[in-house]
Amino acid sequence: MNITTCWPGCVWLVGLCLIGLVTGCRVSAPIETLDAGYYSVRRSPEAGMLHKRVYLTDSQDSLQLILPHTDGRRHLTGKASAGWTFAQTEVDIDVFTLPFKIRPAKGALPPQLNSNFNAAVYLGRRLDFHRYGYRSVTPTFGTRTLKSQGFGYGLFMGIGSATINDLVTSNQIPYEYEGVVINAGVATIFDAHIFNVGLAVGVDSLMDSNRRSWLYQHQPWFGVLFGLNLN
Secondary structure, eight states, X not given: OBOTTTHHHHHHHHHHHHHHHHHTOOOOOOOSOOOSEEEEEEEOSSGGGTTOEEXXXXXXXXXXXXXXXXXXXXXXEGGGGXXXXXXXXXXXXXXXEEEEEEEOOBTTBOOEEEOOOEEEEEEEEEEEEEEEEEEEEETTEEEEEEEEEEEEEEEEEEEEEEEEOSGGGTTOOSSOEEEEEEEEEEEEEEEOSSSEEEEXXXXXXXXXXXXXXXXXXXXXXXXXXXXXXXX
16 A cells, blocks of 8 residues: 555654653553562662562562562561562563554655554563552551553564565566565564554565565565564
């Protein structure tokens, strides 16, 4: 599909996505407790605890922090848990689809918006931040809050299709068909709770003999992706 007339709108769309990418924020929502496990302290009212690796257990009304190397312990209840932020990193495996790709102008062809089928497997690194707070309800009663922010980045490889015709092969073929392509590249993904969203930059490799004349062979494209977290 030719997008010459709507190209400025596409630029704005991708620009908004990039703003979200730079901020590194996902949809934030209160969650009750964190799973027990190892975390890094990223913010703390106690200066000596910054960047410490702790084993955290969250029993909803209190937090217990255990320092593995010294067996030191902190027990935090009520307002004492406010002001603490913990980070956790893990390997992230996703399967995602790209609803569209934007290909830059190539030769006499204007920028293209392609909505062909594309699916890929993603392997990367995920970083989550968990921030505790405290909200006063009355002068003598309040509730603890917990919000999460996170993002991931990594590599992907998958399979898709591309429309091959005389326009994209410099008039080298007199017919049109859907060619099989292998796509690969880098992506940044955000966890939106229900599904993952993000941006991808990649290249395609046409898998048949017309790859020598295909104008987009190994040429970069970028797009928006939607995925399912497998872990």
